[in-house]
Amino acid sequence: MKILAIGDVIGKPGRDAVKQFLPGLINEYGVKLVIANGENSAHGIGITVNTARDLIDAGVDVITTGNHVWAQRDIMNHLDGELPVIRPLNFPPGAPGCGYRISNNVLVVNLIGRIFVGQYDCPFRAMDSLLSTLDPMPKIIVVDFHAEATSEKVALGRYLDGRVSAVYGTHTHIGTTDSHILPNGTAYVTDIGMVGPMDSIIGDDVDNVLTSFLVGLPHRLSVGKGFCAFDAILLDIDDETGKAESIERIRREET
Template sequence: MRVLMIGDVVGRAGRRAVKDCLPSLKVELGINFVIANGENAAGGNGITKTVANELFSYGVDMLTMGNHVWNKKEIYEYLPKESRIIRPANYPPGAPGNGYNIYTVNKGVRIAVINLVGRVFMPEVDCPFRKADQLIEEIGDRADLILVDFHAEATSEKVAMGWYLDGRVTALVGTHTHVQTADERILPGGTAYITDLGMTGPRNSVIGVRTDIILRKFKTGLPQRFEVANTDYQFNAVVISIDEYTLRATDIMRVFNFE
C-alpha cells in the first residue's frame, strides 16, 4: 500500500495545489491514504471547518496540525468533534482535540497517525520524546502501523526524533519549516524518514508570505503584518510505500510539483 503525506498547506494557493494535483496523483501512484498538514490552510494561519471540509472534498483523508492550531477561535469547539483532524499530542492536558487517531483503510489495515510539536525555538509544550513513548505504548496492538508528523523548527530535533523512533513507527516526517529537504531514507530499523515535507502553497514567496513584506522586514528590522502570497503554487509531499504483508516501509519518494 502507499501513503501520501503532504507538506504544510498554506492559504488559497495551497488549497488550489491540492485540488489540482491530488486527484491525479492518487490514481497515478496508487495512493491508499492521504495525510496533509493543515495548520496554515486558512489564510496562512490556522484552520476552519470550512477550509478543512474543502481539503477533505479534494481527497485528503485526514489533517495534522502544528503550533498555529489554536489561531482560529472556532477550532476549540470543532476539534473534539472532527476525528479527521488531530493536533500535537504534547500540548498540556486539557487542550481540546486528540493528538492521535486510528483509521482503517485498504482492506482493514489500521493506521495510527500521531502529531507532535517540537520544543526548540517553539512555544513551550511537554516533551515530544516522552509523549511519543507514551502514545506508542497506548496504541499497542490496536494499529498495524504508526505514522508520525513531527512539527518542529530545528532540523537536529527532527533528526533526533527519527533515530529515537526508528523501528518503532512506520514513518516519521518533519513539517513546519516549509522547505522540502533532500534526505528521505529508510532508517536501519525500517522507519521511513524525511526532515521536512516542505510546503504546498505559493511558490513565489518567502515560505508562503509575500516577498516584499519579508524583504522590508529584513531591511528595516521593523515589525510587519504578514500576508500570504497569492502566486503560482508548489505541491510538496512524500509517497511512502509499505509492504502489505510485513507492514514495514519499503520506500519513500519525494514529490515536488509546481504550477
C-alpha cells in the same frame, strides 16, 4: 500500502493546488491514505472548518497541524471527533482535540518540537506513552513531527526507528533532500516542504516579511503570489510488518 503525506498547505492558493494535483496522484500511485498538514490553510495562518472541509473534499483523509493551530479560533470547538483534524500530541494537558487519529487502519500521530518552536511537553516521551498505552495498536504508524531544528527532527526519527513506519517533518515549508529508510525500517525525511506560492518567503508575502526583518515592525502574515509548488512524500509500507518499503519525494508545480 501507499500513503501520501503533503507538506504545509498555504492559504487558498495552496488549497487550490491540492485540488488540482491530489486526485491525479491518488489514481496514479494507488494511494490508500492521504495526510496533509493544514496549519496554514486559512489565509496562511491557522485552519478553519471551511479550509479543513476544502482539503477533505479534495481527498485528504487526516489533517495534521502545528504551532499555528489556534490562530483561527473557530477550529477549537471542532477538534473532538467531528473533523479528522488533529493537533500535536505533546500540547499541554487540557488542550482541545486529540494528538492522533486512526484512519484506514493507520495510526497518524502529530508531534511538535521544542527547539525554536515553543514550550511543549517532551515529544519523545509523549510518543513513548502513546505507544505503550494505545490498544489495539495498528501495524502502520505514521508521525508528522512539526519542528524547526533539523537535529531535533533527525533525533526523533532515530528514536522511533523500528517502532513506527514513518517519521516526516513539517513546519519549515522548505523540503529537504534526505528522504531515506533508517536502519530499523522507518521511513524518514526532515521536512516535506509546502503546498504554496513560490513568489513568497516560505509562503508569505515577500514585502511584508522583508519589512519585518528590516524594520522590526510586526506584520500581518499574508499569502505570497504566483504559481504554487506542491510538495509531498509517497510512502509504501508493508501491511504485515509495518516496515517502510520506500519513501519517494513528489513535487508538482502549477504552470
